[in-house]
Amino acid sequence: MRPGLGVVERLRAAGWDSYLVGGVVRDLLLGRPPADLDIVTAAPPDAVCALFDRTIPVGREFGVTAVLIDGRAYEVAAFRREGPYLDGRRPSFVEPAGLDDDILRRDFTINALLYDPVSDEIIDRVGGRRDLDQRIIRTVGDPAVRFTEDRLRMLRAVRLAAELEFAVDPAVLDAIAARAPEIASVSAERVHAELVRLVVAPGRAEGVRLLAHTGLLAAILPEVAALASRPASAAPQPNLLAQTIEALARLRRPSAPVATAVLLHLVEEPQVAEGICRRLRFSAAERRAVTALVHEHLRVPDLPVMRAGERRRVLRRVEPGDLLEVYRVASLARGETTEAFARAAAVIAALGGMRGRMRPLLSGRDLLALGHVPGPAFARILEAAETAHAAGVVMTATEARAWVRARFPAGAASKPAEPSPGPSSHNTTGADGG
Secondary structure (H helix, E strand, O other): OOOOHHHHHHHHHOOOOEEEEOHHHHHHHHOOOOOOOEEEEOOOHHHHHHHOOOEEEEEHHHOEEEEEEOOEEEEEEEOEEEOOEOOOOOEOOEEEOOHHHHHHOOOEHHHOOEEEOOOOEEEOOOOHHHHHHHOEEOEOOOHHHHHHHOOHHHHHHHHHHHHHOOEEOHHHHHHHHHHHHHHHHOOHHHHHHHHHHHHOOOOHHHHHHHHHHHOHHHHHOHHHHHHHHOEOOOOOOOEHHHHHHHHHHOOOOOOHHHHHHHHHOOOOOHHHHHHHHHHOOOOHHHHHHHHHHHHHHHHHHHHHHOOHHHHHHHHHHOOHHHHHHHHHHHHHHOOOOOHHHHHHHHHHHHOOOOOOOOOOOOOHHHHHHOOOOOOOHHHHHHHHHHHHHHOOOOOOHHHHHHHHHHHOOOOOOOOOOOOOOOHHHOOOOOOOOO
């Protein structure tokens, strides 16, 4: 299979020199499924649009057009030269250029390889194949220049090394260390995207070590970097940062919330973890998942002896399998045995397994059916119903609806009715509440 063959052939037939470039070439040489399908060409965007039926101008100021063909999207970019970077992210100007200029503006040698799908040949002008063979991350040209152009490249170098399990060239590490504080000027959204990819990568533990070694961790996550100064009292690691890294190393193909929770599980309070997620522009759902895992993993050893209602409340906040995985790696990093993990896992398995949260008795849809208007009071009512369930006041959805009807009459949802029915009255507050 030669990806991009049809696109390149059509561009070539029209007289435009064209090649696949970047991650797709690197991944093909490494035997990995290519994530990106990027093509560089001498053709300007107008010529690309004229040659293909379905195109999208995704970055005309940079000469980039998306071509949709055979059910796939190819990003086709014109050869270009870039002017000086004045803001640490974007060039001051872009102009058409030749192939060599286009190669020399790229970030890392292993991302600057070209592939000719017509002749099935690799074109390497910057030593990218050598660096693939040596499994090392180097920049195209002077790393100081590359990182001055786009400061996010410092974090990208470490992320790429973590994904591929490569080393980073010492000169690149030195250049990062000299400029690490400048990463603070990069948007939180861009940092978030790289950081999440790093913590789920196979080399995540070494990646975080490199972040700490270069100073990037202190610039991005000072709360985590500060763990290096806190001794690990009951673990084989010398400090809490080393303990965190050990926990990351023990993860098995983690999701982003699980890996992020492990990265943050030793910060002082769950509120700190939530603040970090807000700062780095995690979505509301991601924030809730990470914060719940950071908080609730501490309670895993108590699951076997919890009252049934309290146990349900814990397991409604998190995916049980995720909760156990965070606890497993955290406890192993502390040098503990697996006995507490095994007991908690047995309890969760007896309740229905590791996948899927325990469902609450009521949902927002139930409140709508009871005549309540959507708004902030919804969360308060649902939380009150959950508390009643945990206390054994209500045990079924029918009882919960009757309890809400009596306690929070429709039209006065923000103010509980008086008196509040107690545990002994939950079966008499609304026999018709089916």
